[in-house]
Amino acid sequence: QNRALMLSTGWSSQGNPLLRQHHITSIRQYFPSLKVETEGSAYLLPLQVEAYPTATLRVILPHNFPSVPPNLQLLNMPHPLADGNGYINVSRVGREFNQWTPHHNVGRLLFEFSSLLQRPVLGLVSTATPARPLSSIPVSSNNASSNSNRSEQIPPPSVDEHLSVEQVTCLLEDPQKFQEYFDSLESVRKMNSKKREIIEKQERATAENAAIQNDIEKIQTEIHSIIQDYEKTCSLYDQQALRQQQITQRFSPLALTSALTEHSYAVEEESESLVSDLTNKSLDVASFVEKYTKLRQDYHSTQMKAHRLQNSGGF
Numbered sequence: 001q002n003r004a005l006m007l008s009t010g011w012s013s014q015g016n017p018l019l020r021q022h023h024i025t026s027i028r029q030y031f032p033s034l035k036v037e038t039e040g041s042a043y044l045l046p047l048q049v050e051a052y053p054t055a056t057l058r059v060i061l062p063h064n065f066p067s068v069p070p071n072l073q074l075l076n077m078p079h080p081l082a083d084g085n086g087y088i089n090v091s092r093v094g095r096e097f098n099q100w101t102p103h104h105n106v107g108r109l110l111f112e113f114s115s116l117l118q119r120p121v122l123g124l125v126s127t128a129t130p131a132r133p134l135s136s137i138p139v140s141s142n143n144a145s146s147n148s149n150r151s152e153q154i155p156p157p158s159v160d161e162h163l164s165v166e167q168v169t170c171l172l173e174d175p176q177k178f179q180e181y182f183d184s185l186e187s188v189r190k191m192n193s194k195k196r197e198i199i200e201k202q203e204r205a206t207a208e209n210a211a212i213q214n215d216i217e218k219i220q221t222e223i224h225s226i227i228q229d230y231e232k233t234c235s236l237y238d239q240q241a242l243r244q245q246q247i248t249q250r251f252s253p254l255a256l257t258s259a260l261t262e263h264s265y266a267v268e269e270e271s272e273s274l275v276s277d278l279t280n281k282s283l284d285v286a287s288f289v290e291k292y293t294k295l296r297q298d299y300h301s302t303q304m305k306a307h308r309l310q311n312s313g314g315f
Contacts, residue, residue, distance in 0.1 A: 019066055020065060020066060023107070024040065024061070026107030026108070027043060029107055030107035030110065037058070044059075045114055047077070047114055047118055054075075056077075057114055057117065059110060066103075066104075066106070068100065071090070073087050080168050095179075097109065103202075111191070116185075116188075256309055260303075261306060263302050264299055264303060267295050271295045271299070274292050
């Protein structure tokens with residue numbers, strides 16, 4: 001099926017509906033229970049967050065996707081990464097979103113990010129949720145100095161503890177510590193292992209696609225040559241058919257009968273002219289007899305041919 005699609009559409013990332021559909025298929029594989037808001041451009045991915053049972057990640061595919069990353073909006077759940085309308089700055093989500101290429105596996109990236117959203121570290125916890133003691137988090141009345149020193153004074157949290165909003169904010173301000181915490185999660189380690197496997201599969205698939213592309217180019221060249229030969233043959237056939245039609249029309253029984261009849265009329269007119277010349281004595285008798293005899297023989301021969309043609313369809 002992929003080979004047939006490649007034949008019909010080619011393979012490029014810019015404005016390629018095949019590659020766009022490939023990404024959409026990847027999203028469907030990772031999120032079987034997704035809801036389609038607008039087919040081909042907007043999808044709703046349900047999140048399993050106990051405090052926010054209706055939390056949903058809305059994925060919006062721009063018209064020039066996958067040349068640019070998807071837009072993300074978090075619905076029915078507050079979050080430090082999201083603005084007042086729930087829109088998320090994808091450049092802060094991870095390195096692959098920040099360094100986006102059309103050949104990233106968007107389904108896997110969204111699965112990793114949604115898994116992270118569903119953990120307490122990226123959710124807003126209630127006051128009843130155990131959190132890291134606030135005494136370990138520096139708080140200053142001077143916002144500028146607080147922002148500059150906060151990430152340096154807070155050690156990376158353990159994997160199993162729940163974080164408060166302020167601790168999450170501190171982590172987000174230090175990309176290195178946030179990445180270390182993110183990589184320390186068991187689910188992330190498993191997904192990274194899976195990612196390596198997928199990358200290897202993609203590399204093998206790329207090599208196979210290159211070989212297939214070479215075969216496609218050869219087949220296309222052969223098809224082009226066959227089409228040219230076919231067009232030449234059709235042109236010759238049309239010329240022969242036209243010539244045959246002209247010959248058929250020229251030598252049809254009706255055309256031959258009409259020609260014989262016209263010749264008979266011409267002989268009759270010439271015979272009458274000879275009689276007129278003899279009467280006016282502009283033609284001697286001997287010449288008249290010779291010419292008139294030939295004309296009458298020609299006339300009777302033409303009449304016999306016409307008669308036979310009408311009776312038998314030929315001479």
